[in-house]
Amino acid sequence: MPLSIRADENQIARARRAAAAVTGEVQGFINRHSTVSIERTVARFFGVDGADGDGVPYPNLVVDNLSRSGRLGDGLALPLARAMAYHGLSAQEVAEAVARGAIDLAKVPARADDAGRQTAAALAAEAAGRVQARRAERDRLLRELPPGPPPLLYVIVATGNIHEDAVQAQAAARQGADIVAVIRTTGQSLLDYVPYGVVTGGFGGTYATQEHFRIMRAALDETGSKLGRYIRLVNYCSGLCMPEIAAMGALERLDMMLNDAMYGILFRDINMRRTFVDQFFSRVINAYAGIVINTGEDNYMTTSDPVKHGHTVLASQFINEQFALRCGLTPVQIGLGHVFAMDPSLEDGLLLDIAQAALTRAVFPGCTLKYMPQTRHKTGDIFHSYLIDGLHNLVSVLTGQDVVLLGMMTEAIHTPHLQDRFLAIENARHTANTARHLGEELILQADGRIQARAAEVLAGAVEMLGHVARVGLMQAVEDGLFAGIRRARDGGKGLEGVFERGPGYFNPLLDRMLAANREACEAAGGCLGDAGEGERP
């Protein structure tokens, strides 16, 4: 039982209604559009993989082929399946023929449509089956290799070389880590393709490729079975290839994905329309694969002041939650990120951190909360840093966080060394153990500082969401309401990859997975999800 904090139910309900309206309006836009990355994801699920001699992935080549003739509006699924049926080839063989110039997807006779539709349906069913098999495998492993008591300890590896990452990840798991994230190389979010195979030479991180997912999955499965504790694997479902990475993660049994509805817009200057459309299909896939998404509100506090703008984090969490529910993610699959962010020199800063963490817990009781460590005020003084991380760990156990991303004493110096991770894990385990039931023992002063701060943050979020609902989310982002960063609706990278769906738009994977997600949601007691268009209040 975490520390109990009072949060006004009426205010929470108002915030949720406003967030539902905010996302409903954007959902209308999403439902009328698709992107090149979404269509490449269809190609991947149909079995297109690999890259040509120049390193251009085949999924890009087939989508570009259809796009050049202006025929992408109805999606890739039917043209690709039609070519398969007509030529009697596999999806990969069609892709290679397209790359050679032997097949033009736009020129396959329409009389192959019926056979194409049948082929597409069969391929979608087969792909969905593969994803479900990986999901069932995870469920079984989690039963056989149960994790320890919460919070789950989350660490990162980031050597740039997947084989070195695997060694570090295995050591971290042995030391007590429950979740390992492979940090992505800087800049991959801006690539409009997913590199293929083993790609070393990342900077500050490692390329996300399907082969890398496979290597790390195998390494963690091996260590997990030795330890009798399932080790969760995380990667980045963000940037210009959100849905493709989701597909790769679903097929390679990743367990969590960094997958925020607005992070790319704000922090990577990716066009907002592209991101909103991409995040939808990516989250439908994550939901279907049983993956827990991690949102990135913690990042707001790297550019905004946490004392003044704590409510923007909460407001964004409401928005992320509503976007996620529309994709059929169940609350437990919605991992909301937030951060231990106060300036360490601020008097009573710890109280403000406790207020925000406890409030987040109270507002999202069913969600998976991911509590991020201080990074902004780390200076390279490892001793001070270790103390700050200890306090972060204390707040996380006190307020019942589900996942705690461990601060590293060497933050602001280098990507973690082996011993840094060991010391961070020891810090977290010590704190969690020594303060395990502290939250149950303490009662907050009803009119005290922590309660007052929580009320202030909640009221701020309600007001902000009301405003965003009035002006619309895209306008709010243009106005710099989130993280203090302004982004133009036609600015940023990747807008050219967004297109309006034609009257015959066909994406059997989206249809199939979304329907199944909705069904699962309802079976689980219903959720607020509605992919339909909403009205602005």
Add this chain to the structure above:
Amino acid sequence: MSKSDPAREHFTEALAVREGADGVHGRPREERPAPAAPGPWPPPGTPVRPYGDTRDDGSVQLSFTLPVQAGPLAVEAARQLAVKMGLEVPKVAAHRDLGEGFTMFVVYGRTAHSVDLAAVEVPRPRFRVLGFDELNRYIRERIGRRLVVVGACTGTDAHTIGLDAIMNIKGYAGHHGLEGYPEFDAHNLGSQVANEALVARAMDLEADAILVSQVVTEKDIHIPNLTRLVDMLEAEGFRDDVVLICGGPRISHELAVELGYDAGFGPGTLPPEVASFIAQEVVRRGLVQ
């Protein structure tokens, strides 16, 4: 280890020094008289050594990890390594099993080395830090127009925290960034800006100064990126017309100058420092017109 092993000889010798150890903390008793009245230390020409709890005890703490299974062999290996690092009487205070055949150590020792401060030179940009009003007045009087500054995180770098601290009105540690100065016209281009785009924009705006922030320095990715910018500016014939500055947590002035920049600013730099440097450098180089 044989008796003639140099490490052991060193060890034995070092032990001999400890004969007068106080037996409580195993700390060598210092022969030198305690310093007289506290005065400025060190007096010019005095070599300095690390201070643990006694002047010149040379006490050093360090920790590291060896790819060796935890156990007596690992501990002795760590101790010998510390001896080779030049530490006398190294003491492995703790060792921890990190798993997968790795052991971490916490080691204390005494370094025999010292540094003569008179011989130490610190490369740093030469300028005087001016206060907010003083600097604006300086620009009005000595330059007579607003200074145009363009800043960017270049290459794949997406970390704008340092750049924002210097450029944005919000600033850092209670000091406004360049945007907050009436006499600066600051353009923050943000993250992941290609060198080409930065050069084009700087020339377009006829910038007086260019600020480049580099945070991601894994495997020295920033070095070729920073060097390319200099090459491009030179190719465009614009290098001599502009004050070129780089900054970031791993940037030193020495490195910056080596790469062809006018100045480099490391962590903790305040906006008025960068602002003062730009204004004074523009005057010094005669870039007023």
